[in-house]
Amino acid sequence: MNKKLFYRKSNKSGASVTALVIVITMLILLFSLLGSCANSPDDNEAADLKIFTTLFVLYDFSHSIAGDWASVNMLLPAGVDIHAYEPTPQDIILLNQADLFIYNGGSSEAWVDRLLESEEVNPKNTLRMMDFVELREETDSGIIEQDEDHGHVHGLMDEHIWTSPPNAIAMSTAIKDKLIEIDQTNKNIYEDNFNVLQAELNAVHEKFLAVVKAGSRDFIVVADRFPLIYFTAEYGLNYYAAYEACAAEAEPAPRTVTTLIELVIEKDVPYIFTIEFSNERLADQISKESGAEKLLFHTVHNLTQKEIDQGITYVGLMQKNADNLEKALADE
Known part of the structure; x- marks a missing residue:
């Protein structure tokens, strides 16, 4: 009798465990199905x-x-x-x-x-x-240097x-x-x-507006190609630049070097701009003769692999451009 009671009790316990396992398994399957319907890039x-x-x-x-x-x-x-x-x-x-x-x-x-x-x-x-x-x-x-020389x-x-x-x-x-x-x-x-x-x-955009409004100058000097017509037009800036936007990179004519040096000295310009991937030879000459320092205006058309790996963005580079522009327009 005791054995039978014990056996039946064991049977009941086993059945409960079996039912519990079934319920858990069903829940796992249910959550798996729900997960498969979730909006995730791997599955969509x-x-x-x-x-x-x-x-x-x-x-x-x-x-x-x-x-x-x-x-x-x-x-x-x-x-x-x-x-x-x-x-x-x-x-x-x-x-x-x-x-x-x-x-x-x-x-x-x-x-x-x-x-x-x-x-x-x-x-x-x-x-x-x-x-x-x-x-x-x-x-x-x-x-300064018209593009008859660059075709x-x-x-x-x-x-x-x-x-x-x-x-x-x-x-x-x-x-x-x-x-x-x-x-x-x-x-x-x-x-x-x-x-x-x-x-x-x-x-x-608002930062550039504020920088230009607070600036003591209304122009920039770009000792490089000039791919910034949309930028300067947007913010009402005047400019002097060495070459047109798509000019091939070449040695500047002596007249270009002399004209920009005289301009920077005459207008007491503390900073001149270069753009990314420039050889900066012209800017170096002007800086040496005039004492003006170089600043980068990154147009963000392309980055180096190191910059890409660092996660640099258009927004980040334009914020740096705004900081550099603030220096260039300030009354020093």
């Missing part, structure tokens, strides 16, 4: 979106808006000037695998127009940034549109809208990410 088809851009600035905006929901890649190798870039056959293959190809447009990217005309790239998958801002013609006003074609629209933060907002808006068009599922994510980026770009 949107994570498979492939975006290619030409310039770093376009890569940066795309990555900020898409986040982990797309693979964003830059065609332009780190540290390479866009004026010297031509796509390889492998690059063209990658473009045809992309869900979206974002390029700037302009003379430096004429190769894109050739690919589109020859139907080597699908136009439906492309986004041209110069279509979304008010364009300005390239100018030789304020340029540049006049009458073209200046392509350096992103140097104006309001233009950067317009470009980012276009990227956001295109992402939503091809991936409605993650519309809210793209809009939220864009709103964060827009707030940062607006803050940079």
